[in-house]
Amino acid sequence: MEMQEALQWADRLIFDTKGKHLDSLQRAILEGVWEGKDYKDISEEHHRSKDHVRKSASELWKLLSEVLGEDVKKKNMRSLIENEVFSYNNDGVHIGNQINFCSELDNNTEGNKKRSPFTNKESQLHHDLSQAPETIRFYDRIDELATLKQWILTENSRVIAITGLSGIGKTALARQLVEDIKDNFDRVLWLTHRKFPTLNALQSHIIKSLSPPRPSQNSSIISHLNSRSFLLDYLRNQRCLIILDDFQETLNLGELVGNYCPEYQNYSQLIEEFGRFSHQSCLLLLGWEQPLEITTLEAENIYCKTLKLSGLGESANQLLQTRNLKDRQQWSKLIELYNGNPLWLNIIATAILDLFDGSVQKFLSYPTLYLGDIEPILKQHYQRLSKSEKILIQWLSTQDKPVDIGQKPPNLLSDSDYFKAIQSLKKRNFLEQSPALTLQVAIKQYVKNLSLEQ
Numbered sequence: 123m124e125m126q127e128a129l130q131w132a133d134r135l136i137f138d139t140k141g142k143h144l145d146s147l148q149r150a151i152l153e154g155v156w157e158g159k160d161y162k163d164i165s166e167e168h169h170r171s172k173d174h175v176r177k178s179a180s181e182l183w184k185l186l187s188e189v190l191g192e193d194v195k196k197k198n199m200r201s202l203i204e205n206e207v208f209s210y211n212n213d214g215v216h217i218g219n220q221i222n223f224c225s226e227l228d229n230n231t232e233g234n235k236k237r238s239p240f241t242n243k244e245s246q247l248h249h250d251l252s253q254a255p256e257t258i259r260f261y262d263r264i265d266e267l268a269t270l271k272q273w274i275l276t277e278n279s280r281v282i283a284i285t286g287l288s289g290i291g292k293t294a295l296a297r298q299l300v301e302d303i304k305d306n307f308d309r310v311l312w313l314t315h316r317k318f319p320t321l322n323a324l325q326s327h328i329i330k331s332l333s334p335p336r337p338s339q340n341s342s343i344i345s346h347l348n349s350r351s352f353l354l355d356y357l358r359n360q361r362c363l364i365i366l367d368d369f370q371e372t373l374n375l376g377e378l379v380g381n382y383c384p385e386y387q388n389y390s391q392l393i394e395e396f397g398r399f400s401h402q403s404c405l406l407l408l409g410w411e412q413p414l415e416i417t418t419l420e421a422e423n424i425y426c427k428t429l430k431l432s433g434l435g436e437s438a439n440q441l442l443q444t445r446n447l448k449d450r451q452q453w454s455k456l457i458e459l460y461n462g463n464p465l466w467l468n469i470i471a472t473a474i475l476d477l478f479d480g481s482v483q484k485f486l487s488y489p490t491l492y493l494g495d496i497e498p499i500l501k502q503h504y505q506r507l508s509k510s511e512k513i514l515i516q517w518l519s520t521q522d523k524p525v526d527i528g529q530k531p532p533n534l535l536s537d538s539d540y541f542k543a544i545q546s547l548k549k550r551n552f553l554e555q556s557p558a559l560t561l562q563v564a565i566k567q568y569v570k571n572l573s574l575e576q
C-alpha cells in the first residue's frame with residue numbers, strides 16, 4: 123500500500139469522525155513513521171523540536187486509537203492501517219471510491235431540500251426496500267397521499283407518524299407513498315421494527331444501510347463512535363427517508379399509551395432528535411398508537427405531524443368487488459360496520475362467501491355483528507390497554523349512544539384516571555370524540571363478547 127494512499131485514508135477517516143483534517147505536522151509524522159523514520163529524523167526534517175514532535179505524535183496515536191478502536195502506537199500504526207484498509211478492499215471497495223464519495227459528501231452541506239448533489243448519479247442512489255412489502259393494487263387514499271407529500275416534500279417535516287388500528291392500511295399507504303416520492307431522496311430505508319431490537323442495533327443498521335462502504339463503517343470504529351451523532355451527520359448531509367414499520371412493538375402493554383418497553387426507552391431520544399435537530403431527512407413511523415414525543419413535538423414544532431388513518435370509505439367498494447360479493451346495495455352498510463378497514467373487510471368477505479354464498483344481505487340480517495377472524499386482531503389491541511382503559515371501554519360498550527364526556531358514572535374511575543383513559547384510547551384509535559365519545563362498532567362488539575365469556 124502506498125504511503126500517500128494511507129495518509130489520505132487516515133485524513134478522511136479523522137475528518138469523517140472528528141470533523142478536522144490532519145495538520146501539517148501530523149501528516150509529516152504519519153509519513154515519517156510509515157517510512158520507518160524516528161522522531162529525531164522527523165523533527166530535523168521539519169524544523170521542529172523533538173519534544174514537540176513526540177507530543178504531537180502521542181496526540182495523533184490517541185486520535186487514531188479512538189477512531190480505529192485499536193491501541194495505535196508508533197510501532198504498529200502502519201500494520202494497523204494496512205489491515206483496516208485491506209479488510210475494506212476485501213469487501214470489494216476501492217480506496218479511491220471511498221475518498222471520492224466522501225469529498226462529494228463534504229461538499230453537500232447546503233442543507234437544501236433536494237437530493238444531495240453527489241447522488242445525482244443514479245448509480246449512487248440507494249433505496250433499500252428489501253424489508254418493505256410489495257406494492258399492491260391500491261385504492262384511493264388520494265387525500266392522504268397529497269397530505270403526506272405536502273408535509274414531506276413541501277414543509278420538510280422531519281418526523282411523521284401514521285397511526286391506525288391493525289389492517290387499516292398504514293403499511294400499504296406508506297409503501298405507495300415511498301413509490302411516489304423515493305426519487306426525491308438520496309437514501310430510502312424501510313425497516314420493520316421487529317428485526318431491530320435495541321436502539322444501538324437500529325442506529326448501526328441505519329448508518330450501515332444509508333452509507334456506501336467507507337472506512338468509518340468498520341464495526342470496530344462504529345463501536346467507538348457516538349452512533350447517534352454520527353446518524354445525525356448522515357441525516358444532514360444526505361436526504362434520507364427512513365420508515366420504521368410496526369413501531370407499536372417498542373411500546374409497553376398494560377400501561378397507558380406511549381410508554382416504551384424498558385429495553386426501548388431510548389427510542390424516545392431518537393424521535394426527539396429527529397424532530398428537534400436541523401437536518402434534511404424524514405422519519406416515518408407506522409404503528410397502532412401515537413408515540414408521546416410526537417404529541418409534544420407536534421404542539422411546539424412544525425416539523426412533526428401525525429396522520430390518523432381512517433377507513434377506506436366508499437372506495438372499499440372496489441375491494442369488495444374483487445371478492446365477488448352479492449347485494450351491492452348493502453355494501454355501504456358493511457363498510458360502515460367494519461369501519462372501512464380493508465383487512466377486516468377482506469376477512470369478513472371471506473366469511474360471507476363461506477357462510478352465505480356471498481350474500482351480504484343474509485349476513486347483515488343477523489342482529490349481532492360477526493367478528494370471526496377479526497377477533498384475534500382485536501384481542502392483540504385489547505391486551506395492550508391499561509386497567510383504567512379497560513374499565514372505561516367496558517362501560518362505553520354498554521352504552522347505546524355516543525356518550526358526552528360529562529356523563530361519567532361517579533364510581534367508574536377517578537376524574538383524573540377517566541380523562542387519562544380517554545386521551546389514551548384516542549391515541550390508540552379506539553375512541554373518537556366527535557363531540558361525544560364513540561367506540562368503533564367492531565371494538566364495541568369485541569368487548570361485549572368478552573363480557574359474555576366471563
Ligand SMILES: Nc1ncnc2c1ncn2[C@@H]1O[C@H](COP(=O)(O)OP(=O)(O)OP(=O)(O)O)[C@@H](O)[C@H]1O
Pocket residue numbers: 258259260261262263286287288289290291292293294295409410434441464465
Ligand atoms: N388503499 C388500499 N387499497 C387496497 N388494499 C389495501 C389498501 N390499504 C390496505 N390494503 C390491504 O389491506 C390489508 C391491510 O393493510 P396494511 O397491511 O397496510 O395494514 P396496516 O395498517 O399496516 O396493519 P398492521 O398495523 O397490522 O401492520 C393488506 O392486505 C393491504 O393490501
Ligand SMILES: [Mg+2]
Pocket residue numbers: 292293294367368408
Ligand atoms: Mg402494517
